[in-house]
Amino acid sequence: MDSSGSCPLDPAADLAEERRHLNAMRPLVAVELPGGVPAWTATDLPTAQAVLGHDALTKDPAHWPALTDGRVPENWELIALVRGAAMLHQGGAEHRRLRQLVTKAFTRAPTRSKRCALGRGPHRGMLENLAAAGTGEPVDVKEVFARPLPVRVICKVLGVPDAASDALRAHFERLVIPQQDAPADDIRAAFTAIYGTLSTLVEEKRRHPGEDLTSALIAARDVQDRLSEQELVEMxxxxxxxxxxTTIHLITSTVHALLTHPEMLAAALQAPDPDAAWAAVVEEGLRYSPPVRHILLRYALDDVEIAGVTVAKGEAVMASVMAVGRDGSRHTNPDSFDTTRSTNREHIAFGHGAHYCLGARLARLEAQIALRALFTRYPHLTLAAEPQRMASISEQGLLSLPVHLHGIKGAAAAAEGRQTAAAASS
Incomplete structure (x- = not known):
């Protein structure tokens, strides 16, 4: 804690140490974001739910004086996560209008595309890619398996062509893994490239609509209004x-948790009800190692009291997903990965209230299918090296996850076999 009484949040901090510190200061803690930006964060479930569901806290950054008066600069490393015209950055009636439109489109029109994206077993192709990449050598399960699977599914749901999804990936990474003191032009360039690609997609789907979410959004209307062109692209x-x-991080981090808690992996593989077992694995993964570290940001429309603390009008408030998920007052042995715990659904990994994640069900299903397929195919998967965590305030995940597909002994045997074959042929 610094001299001002607030707790500095470091993107590269040890997350277990950070959550213990925040939990000790509970329930609403004054923090300092990178760049010296002040905020409050909720650290237990009731307070987080109060923050995320409070009518007097809005997601609209127009109500954040620190941003509107220039104290938060254009090149602030988190600017892409707090500014925008989509429903993520709206509040009140405007958010309800946009949410109603996208919910209608998401739940009705693209049902076939969602089933197609998952039902055809895209994980099988990813598993074959793993097999090709991991012939005895360590393979990065994040890059070869966990990353392409969710990308393929969401692009299929939205109707994004494969070529366009490859081009978008680097620009998205520039926004979600921000660099300190990066030029504002870099962020603007990434936004411009993304919006250009998505505008082209909208034009194509308007000419040739299909059974995908983008086509459904183009057609979506409420009683008196429809999505504007900007709102459509933002959505x-x-x-x-x-x-x-976030699904990439969920799959990757849960693979790591299972590899470091082999008794939980064995229980899932031997469970009489595999569907329930892998659902419990995913839920515990969301609690234990959530893909979101902190949910950013809400702004007080007026002075408001939360958990005995007065948040002044215009101040920023967020919620620590890690601290809530590992709150020792709610979860026994919170730093242990335990798929049998009765409290593993008591987390905020998908948010809470009006901004609860629309894709929560799809993300859970993707992760269950992916994890079950991976460990059924490679039950002796082992870590090849301890992975590095990404440095981010908003996200929580691993930079890579190097593994041996057949265990260390299996990898050594495969290498020895190749050497023997090479000697025989020479």
Whole structure:
């Protein structure tokens, strides 16, 4: 804690140490975001739910004086996550209008595309890619398996062509893994490239609509209004980035948790009800190692009291997903990965209230299918090296996850076999 009494949040901090510190200061803690930006964060479930569901806290950054008066600069490393015109950055009636439109489109028109994206077993192709990449050598399960699967699913749901999804990936990474003191032009360039690609997609779907979410959004209307062109592109942007980046982290981090808690992996593989077992694995993964570290940001429309603390009008408030998920007052042995715990659904990994994640059900299903397929195919998967965590305030995940597909002994045997074959042929 610094001299001002607030707790500095470091993107590269040890997350277990951070959550213990925040939980000790509970329930609403004054923090300092990178760049010296002040905020409050909720650290237990009731307070987080109060923050995320409070009518006097809005997601609209027009109500954040620190941003509107220039104290938060254009090149602030989190600017892409707090500014925008999509429903993620709206509040009140405007958010309800946009939410109603996208919910209608998401739940009705693209049902066939969602089933197609998952039902054809895209994980099988990813598993074959793993097999090709991991012939005895360590393979990065994040890059070869966890990353392409959610990207393929959400692009299929939205109707984004494969070539366009490859081009978008680097620009999205520039926004979600921000660099300190990066030029504002870099962020603007990434936005411009993304919006250009998505505008082209909208034009194509308007000419040739299909059974996908983008076509449904183009046609979506409420009683008196419809999505404007800007709102439409912003909505696709939000669904695309939210629909794959967090799922990548969820799959990767849960693989790591299972490899470091082999008794939980063995229980899932031997369970009499595999569907229930892998659902419990995913839920515990969401609690233990959620893909979101902190949910950013809400702004007080007036002075408001939360958990005995007065948040002044215009101040920023967020919620620590890690601290809530590992709150020792709610979860026994919170730093242990335990798929049998009765409290593993008591988390905020998908948010809460009006902004609860629209794709939560799809993300859970993707992760269950992916994890079950991976460990059924490779039950002796082992870590090849301890992975590095990404440095981010908003996200929580691994930079890579190197593994041996057949265990260390299996990898050594495969290498020895190749050497023997090479000697025999020489």
């Amino acid at each position: 696709i942007f939000l669904l695309l980035i939210a629909g794959h980046e």
